[in-house]
Amino acid sequence: MNTAAFLFIAILTLAGALAAAVLPRLIHAALCLVGAFLGLAGFYFLLGAEFVGLVQVFVYVGAVAVLIVFTILLTRREREKDHASDWGGAVVALAVFVGLLWAIFQTPALAVAAPGIEPLTVRAIGEVLMTDYVWPLQCVGVVLTAALIGALVLVMEEKR
């Protein structure tokens, strides 16, 4: 695994996420979120899970980001700026981060390099999906259908 690539992707992802979290304008935050999602897809490619990286690009960059932008356009107001004003949230987030850091550095078993593994092919993923994970797959299909119908019902115009 390439350290330079790791550093580049990490900086891209974290900078995009931080910009999405603190920028006052919603549309800028949504575009920075796309950068963070692309960085995450880069992480998946770096880790050898190319299929997850592609799914990440298709689902998040292709669908979720577009959905967020459409929602922003549909709910636009003249006063659309929103500054992060609450210091309590920052304190809680920092405390959680320090706790996670402590947990990560307390565990010596985590300081391992990546072992050499066989590349995970899409064929292998498809075989596992159709054998071991066939019931979860069906359940996800039902959940997605129910969620999309539910979203449609929620945004339908109310009859007067």
Add this chain to the structure above:
Amino acid sequence: MTPTLQLFLLVSAALFCIGLLAALSRRHAIFILIGIELMLAAANLNFVAFWRFDPQPQAPTGVMVAIFAIAIAAAEAAVGLALVIAVYRHYRTTNVDQLDQLKG
């Protein structure tokens, strides 16, 4: 030197806390959804990293969990954004501080 599992967990922890910051400190409903998406993505990164650094090559459990989590996150985003639109139609605002009708 190659990146260790620790480094991936560090990035994931930072990403999770940025998402938490967005979800807790913003007042706009869409920002809160963005924060939740970031936290879910951080969890996904952990799943894939733990799968990759597993010493024995095994069934791709972490990858499967990540794929299912992405699918569920997409459903969550669709319903959440539909809720934001429905709330906006009703109250003409997306500021969660002004949605206080259930306050006792």
